[in-house]
Amino acid sequence: MTDRTELLEAALDCFPEGIALVGSEGHIVFWNHAAEAITGHAAASLVARLLPGELEPLVGGSQPGRAVLVHLEHKLGHDVAAMARTLVLRDSLGARIGIAAVFHPAESLDARTHGDRAEGGAADGSLAEFEDRLAAAFEDFQQGGETFGVLWITIDQASGLRKTHGAGACEAMFEKMQHALANGLRPSEEMGRWGDDDFLVLSHERTPEMLAAHARMLAGLARTAEFRWWGDRISLTVSIGAAQAEQAETLQLLLERAQIAMLKSVHAGGNHITAPGRQECLPS
Numbered sequence: 001m002t003d004r005t006e007l008l009e010a011a012l013d014c015f016p017e018g019i020a021l022v023g024s025e026g027h028i029v030f031w032n033h034a035a036e037a038i039t040g041h042a043a044a045s046l047v048a049r050l051l052p053g054e055l056e057p058l059v060g061g062s063q064p065g066r067a068v069l070v071h072l073e074h075k076l077g078h079d080v081a082a083m084a085r086t087l088v089l090r091d092s093l094g095a096r097i098g099i100a101a102v103f104h105p106a107e108s109l110d111a112r113t114h115g116d117r118a119e120g121g122a123a124d125g126s127l128a129e130f131e132d133r134l135a136a137a138f139e140d141f142q143q144g145g146e147t148f149g150v151l152w153i154t155i156d157q158a159s160g161l162r163k164t165h166g167a168g169a170c171e172a173m174f175e176k177m178q179h180a181l182a183n184g185l186r187p188s189e190e191m192g193r194w195g196d197d198d199f200l201v202l203s204h205e206r207t208p209e210m211l212a213a214h215a216r217m218l219a220g221l222a223r224t225a226e227f228r229w230w231g232d233r234i235s236l237t238v239s240i241g242a243a244q245a246e247q248a249e250t251l252q253l254l255l256e257r258a259q260i261a262m263l264k265s266v267h268a269g270g271n272h273i274t275a276p277g278r279q280e281c282l283p284s
Helices: 006-011 031-038 129-142 157-167 167-182 208-223 251-267
Strands: 018-023 028-031 068-073 079-090 095-106 149-153 192-194 199-202 225-228 232-234 238-243 272-275 278-281
Touching: 018 031, 018 079, 031 095, 079 251, 129 192, 129 199, 129 251, 149 167, 149 208, 149 251, 157 167, 167 192, 167 199, 167 208, 167 225, 199 208, 199 251, 208 238, 208 272, 238 251, 251 272
Parallel strands: 238 272
Antiparallel strands: 018 028, 018 095, 068 079, 079 095, 149 199, 149 238, 192 199, 225 232, 272 278
16 A cells, blocks of 8 residues: 555655745755756755755745745756745644745746736735735724635646746736636625735635635636637636634734645645635536
8 A cells, every 4th residue: 555655745746846845943854856856956965954055045035825036056056046935834733843835937927926917916906905905804803893714716727828838828817817706706805816826815705604605606707717829728727725714813824724725625636615624626
């Protein structure tokens, strides 16, 4: 019978992005094939050792849940510009046990920092304005205002489309998807670009069940997005993570929970929604 750890490592090695898992004391636990290709540093020389200084920007220069531009030193000595995101890893009791870093070379459109785009970061207005409204909504909830939750949405085909059709096709796809999803937003909701391949929806659905139902509806709208590029019709689906705010947490923790839920949907094969207590594969 295949060992569970071997299965997980094999799965992470399939990702085109570099993935590094760093323990709570700074030792590298896992370094996938893409990470080797991007940096020139072999896993055999890194695993079980402290993260070397030339690679520290992966965890020291990035911000949890946000893609930022960092500079690494390749094994051969030259500079490598990369877009990196980190995710704080916690055990079942919530204690921090390490960090996961996901990164890829920063090239053309891929080099944009978290939420940046040619004409602003949010569906309406700038990224900074969207982040301010997100923080204000969370603060209002903490003070007894409206219930509050977020939907972290990623387009399943984004990475593959960028490689096969180029950055222009990928950006056109995002515009098409943005319009499709906007048709399903409530009047009080807002949506913004959140990272290279993602959207974030600020929602005031009253219960986790209603938030999950809303996610299901948005996923259905995503499948109706008619996207063509140079005559090719490309079917689109999304993976969604839903998280309802709780009083005893920070906004950052809420976003982390939504991102973890989204990643579970991705790892389940895409075209999924993951909400508290449920994971659903959606009809094609």
